[in-house]
Every structure is written in structure tokens, then in C-alpha cells.
Amino acid sequence: MSKFATGVTVITTLDPSGTPHSMTANAFTSVCLDPPTLLVCVAHNTITYGYVEAQQRIGVNVLREEQEELGRYFARRPEQREGNPDYSYTMGTHNVPELDGSMVFFNCDIVGSHVYGDHTIYVGEVQEMKSGDGDANPLMFYDSHWYHPAHE
Numbered sequence: 395m396s397k398f399a400t401g402v403t404v405i406t407t408l409d410p411s412g413t414p415h416s417m418t419a420n421a422f423t424s425v426c427l428d429p430p431t432l433l434v435c436v437a438h439n440t441i442t443y444g445y446v447e448a449q450q451r452i453g454v455n456v457l458r459e460e461q462e463e464l465g466r467y468f469a470r471r472p473e474q475r476e477g478n479p480d481y482s483y484t485m486g487t488h489n490v491p492e493l494d495g496s497m498v499f500f501n502c503d504i505v506g507s508h509v510y511g512d513h514t515i516y517v518g519e520v521q522e523m524k525s526g527d528g529d530a531n532p533l534m535f536y537d538s539h540w541y542h543p544a545h546e
């Protein structure tokens with residue numbers, strides 16, 4: 395799978411106290427346009443998994459190349475996160491957190507799920523979409539490395 399180049403997203407949810415929680419994810423794809431749906435695969439050993447199960451809503455934030463530090467940061471569990479990157483959230487419809495400054499934000503209701511092995515595949519119906527700066531370049535991940543293809 396490391397030879398499959400992907401973009402990078404951050405999945406946003408809320409913890410039980412209503413505080414935003416974020417996790418880096420690249421197991422993400424479009425499902426169909428009518429209705430607008432996407433899917434993400436979430437490992438059962440993540441904190442995010444419990445929050446998605448509880449809320450049945452997610453935000454999917456597609457990262458820009460300038461957000462590599464955030465991609466790295468949210469790829470660790472909270473107790474293992476290093477550094478102090480600058481980030482903020484805006485609450486979207488139904489209190490789904492949007493990671494400010496991302497290239498695209500999808501606010502989704504979970505409309506289907508399928509457990510397979512140690513992951514759950516979640517199908518999200520997009521309720522709201524926000525597109526950021528049209529000139530932004532994507533952050534990518536390939537061969538276990540972060541890439542900025544616009545500058546390669």
C-alpha cells in the first residue's frame with residue numbers, strides 16, 4: 395500500500411465533553427456523487443473510532459502542503475504528540491469541527507458502516523462542503539514519506 399500515493403486528510407470528531415479531536419487519515423475516497431458520499435477506514439485501536447461510533451458524524455479536512463506538521467501531529471495519539479503546532483477549529487453544521495485553513499472540508503453524516511478485521515469502513519453523506527484557497531497545493535503521502543508534489 396505504501397506504493398499507492400495519496401492525499402492526506404484529518405478526520406475531526408468531538409470527544410464526550412464536546413472538545414474537537416483530530417486524526418490523520420489517508421484511507422479516504424469518493425463513493426458517489428448522487429448523493430454526495432465518501433468513505434474513510436478507521437482502525438479500532440484509535441480514539442477517533444469510539445468518537446465516530448458515538449456521534450455518527452465526521453469532518454474530513456483535506457490538507458494543504460503547508461499543513462504537513464499538522465498531518466504528523468495528528469498521526470499520533472494525544473499523549474504521544476510532540477511540538478505545539480498552531481491550529482484552530484470552526485464549528486460546522488451539527489457541531490462537526492472544521493480544521494481551519496484546510497484545502498477542503500467535508501461535513502458528513504455517517505450513513506453506513508462495515509466492520510472488517512480491525513477497521514470499520516464508514517460511508518459519510520456530505521451535508522456541507524467548504525473549499526479553501528483555490529491556489530493551494532495538496533499535501534501527499536507516498537512510500538512512507540510526506541510529499542509536496544507541486545515543488546518536486
Ligand SMILES: Cc1cc2nc3c(=O)[nH]c(=O)nc-3n(C[C@H](O)[C@H](O)[C@H](O)COP(=O)(O)O)c2cc1C
Binds near residue numbers: 418421435436437438
Ligand atoms: C499518512 C497517515 C495516514 C493514516 N491513515 C489512517 C487511516 O486512514 N485510518 C486510521 O485508522 N489510521 C490512520 N493513520 C494512523 C492514525 O493517524 C493514528 O493511529 C492516530 O494516532 C490515531 O489518533 P487517535 O487515536 O487520537 O484517534 C494514519 C497515519 C498516517 C501517518
